[in-house]
Ligand SMILES: Nc1ncnc2c1ncn2[C@@H]1O[C@H](COP(=O)(O)OP(=O)(O)O)[C@@H](O)[C@H]1O
């Protein structure tokens with residue numbers, strides 16, 4: 183160690199770089215914000231008091247729980263389960279399974295959710311009023327053999343379910359599965375092949391290897407985009423009206439607003455509820471990410487980054 | 501030729517004329533190998549000679565195209581029904597692997613499970629053993645590999661040498677009859693090699709049957725009963741370590757040993 187001498191350079195006391203552009207941007211934002219606030223407080227048509235009243239209506243709350251939230255949870259469960267199955271099929275050695283999964287993903291990614299919901303509600307019921315669950319081609323076989331029974335065990339009427347939340351869940355869930363399949367596939371591929379080999383060397387069957395070793399590790403890559411999908415799904419339940427499902431937040435809030443000729447408070451009530459629900463989900467997502475990241479330290483693996491980029495690319499075309 | 505030390509009863513591993521291709525790359529060209537209970541066999545050979553592929557064939561991580569592999573008298577991967585071979589189902593192959601432990605070059609511990617969970621996973625989930633019994637055994641095994649103080653650590657928090665010792669404990673928890681090691685020390689920093697080899701020496705001394713792919717000549721000379729030198733998918737030379745390593749007969753063996761020993765001295 184040398185001691186400080188006069189001719190050695192000392193502490194740096196430089197002038198910072200100036201950013202005049204930033205100050206211009208701040209000024210513009212401040213002006214726009216002031217205009218918006220001024221509109222909110224001076225235009226009586228906003229009528230926030232009425233918006234808060236709408237938010238608390240029992241029909242709106244019921245729509246929130248039984249339409250928006252139940253619809254989101256239901257279609258995400260269906261979407262995740264079916265999506266993981268499709269992903270495993272896509273990665274299977276069997277070309278029929280691979281082909282089926284590919285065609286499914288292709289069809290449902292190309293299908294707009296609004297159109298899909300309309301078809302689910304009206305189109306299917308138009309084609310087949312009743313569904314007979316039994317032996318395939320049972321009625322034809324029974325007829326040709328002259329049997330009295332037609333080999334039908336169970337019958338249900340599609341129209342009993344159209345315009346209920348279950349049709350909405352089915353439609354959005356089928357669509358979601360196509361996106362979840364891509365996410366789950368990228369997640370499974372992000373797990374090192376040595377993991378499955380180690381599990382197999384210990385005597386685990388392929389199914390156990392997948393569920394106990396590969397999928398839990400794939401979760402680290404699957405959870406963040408699934409959180410985004412869930413948040414997107416909350417918003418997509420507002421499409422339920424395409425399937426004549428009216429027990430749903432957006433429809434009920436705006437209905438209440440338009441009945442009183444207060445359209446904007448109706449929109450505001452729906453918006454505030456969406457903001458609240460989505461904010462809660464975002465907090466929940468960050469906890470889940472921590473849980474599935476255990477044992478990995480900082481989640482900055484090269485593999486994970488790559489997989490995430492793939493997922494973002496796959497999900498970008500919603 | 502000296503006589504191998506232990507040759508009692510039936511061989512535990514009986515491989516006959518094993519061949520294997522990856523597309524048009526003929527990797528194994530008729531390998532014969534017998535390993536008797538309690539023997540430690542070291543596989544030597546240059547990179548790409550098929551050592552990894554061969555030991556992966558033993559526990560069916562690779563399927564073979566020709567020949568037969570028997571472990572403990574049981575044909576691996578197939579059922580022989582009146583001379584016609586039928587491929588076994590995935591579940592049946594999984595059952596055959598339970599008695600064979602494998603240790604990988606890159607450890608392959610389960611990163612989302614703690615050290616203890618890694619060791620306990622297979623006996624509980626695969627064999628359906630009682631959790632209490634397995635836990636006691638797992639803790640004893642961690643003590644045996646010198647990691648009694650690390651049951652709650654995640655693999656990512658351990659050094660390579662510690663991870664490999666956990667991997668050995670994990671394989672032993674299934675109480676295998678046979679242990680396969682594929683270059684267990686090649687991915688380790690030099691100062692960590694010794695701790696893993698010490699565990700393997702102790703395991704050999706306890707009577708475990710082991711097939712070890714390694715370039716550690718000291719280990720081969722001191723611990724093994726039988727050394728097999730492979731090149732180009734065939735066994736070039738085999739026998740007692742004093743003969744194969746101390747007095748090799750074939751030009752290819754001599755060349756390989758000169759190279760490995762030169763590396764050892766420089767390293
Ligand atoms: N999964 C695989 N697919 C194609 N070729 C492979 C595969 N595994 C090994 N090989 C090839 O087989 C040969 C032997 O490899 P390997 O058994 O790993 O040799 P060693 O362990 O002796 O270095 C090499 O030429 C290698 O490229």
Ligand SMILES: [Mg+2]
Nearest residue numbers: 551552553683
């Ligand atoms: Mg190798």
